[in-house]
Amino acid sequence: MKAWICNAFGEEPQWIDAPGPVAGPGEVLIDVAACGVNFADTLILLGKYQKRPEGPFSPGFEVSGTVRAVGDGVTHVKPGDAVMALPDWGGYAEQVIVDGSLVIPLPNGVGFEQAAAFQIAYGTSWFALKYRADVKPGEVVLVHGAAGGVGLTAVECAKLLGATVIATAGGADKCQIARDHGADYVIDYKSENIRDRVLEITSPLGKPKGVDVVYDPVGGDVFDQSLRCVAPGARMLLIGFASGTVPQIPANILLVKNVTAIGFYFGAYLEQNPDIAQAGMAELLDRLKSGAIRPMISHVYRLEDAMDALASIRDRSATGKLVIDCRKNR
Template structure:
């Protein structure tokens, strides 16, 4: 089968297209014919040997996919051949077929195609878990979403609105701000031209945000600390801005602020029941028209270099999807 192969974790530039045998599902596993696979920032880290998970080489990168079930391993009775599914994998999505644990495979929400579903599990799963499990976002609260036109940020805008929050988005440039507004943000801040702290304070009557969703880090995180309400919660999703911020504990203390780290992938191991419940809730939101996955680019695997470059330069809006 055709696959994108990492032979040494030296960065995405060292990947190559090649052929690998089609794997056979073992007990508790499912073989899925991949119709589309979502590209994530974590894929670039894994290809560089900097991710939490370090597969033995050679390996096929790719953490999420959508496709058709083609074979079931022993003991799998919750799925059937020919079923349209989306899945999360430790690696292996950037190939014509992928092995998945049955517990990590979910029906595609009604109304979504393979391309939309390919970028659904991680981005929407992350935002749902961060806002519901960690931040305990309540209707009527103000949610500040950074990187709001990006792969995970845009899903946080949609889910925050669906949960009844007032959403303020930040993004780089008027075009990206417009995308966040089109997906449910009440207001958008262009951080390239506006001061985040001053604008948030102005938009909230001087109170600040109740919840901050931050996949960016760096200067954006620093600004968030000075733009939050008393008893606010800041959920740390990642560091796409490049700098891991040092958190001044005195600010957390004075305002009773919670700084919460959130790594959605670890819930697959520790709380798979929450994942299943989360996807059930997300499927309901999708069926109600509250979630509209935004695809920035659809590329063949042969254009993987272009996909990674677009992602890492932060030119993408929504998700980049590969079709094997």
């Protein structure tokens, strides 16, 4: 099979012919149709992700495709089934092995590209906002990086939960994307001060209030500004650090305003909360089938051009979700 293989952390992946994998007990072998592109793909290549593969590996955390074979003990899918799955890595390839517990049959009407664009971005936002931050109707949610693959889904999910959404993005075009996907207010962080604008938006009669929930996949200065425009009792969701700077949280501010900082790592959350994971993914699939959520796929790359997709993630030029088409015959 063709695959992008990284031989050592920090090295560029190589486009090679690799041996085809074989499904062992409890595993599923998938002919990959599509693979979602995520910021975490850039981290795992550097050895900076929460999980570190041993030996040569291919990046890629979310795939869709057709079951080629199943190992002993797998009964919920069979060869020929259309599925989506969340491997630890390996998606930038024509085939991938996945633990059977992480493979979900695709509902009728959900295409491969949709499924590859859906799992991590919407899963992260839905579980973080609903199950970790417990967003309630009428609350105000501040979403950073709102034109990106994850941030854009947070705008949609917060609206589904009944919140008022303030979105931040860089530049007029990205701000319009957030607005088009339901944001009630949009802040251009390139020309506006996030803290000042949030307090202006949430301050009826000139009395500062702030937001109830912050959804932050950026970190750095964005987090620092957010901490200074939250309402008493606010919850701050730490989703990631796309800025490259991990914030050092001044605990005195958390104490004075009774603010809660909540870390959220989607993969570990699914493993630690299997019952919630099953219920939450069923909720998301229902909304996907009904059209209540629609992944914004901004570009589909051929598998051999996957490194171009990663470059767009690294330089933050990408909007919406990027997907790699991994099929031999397109």
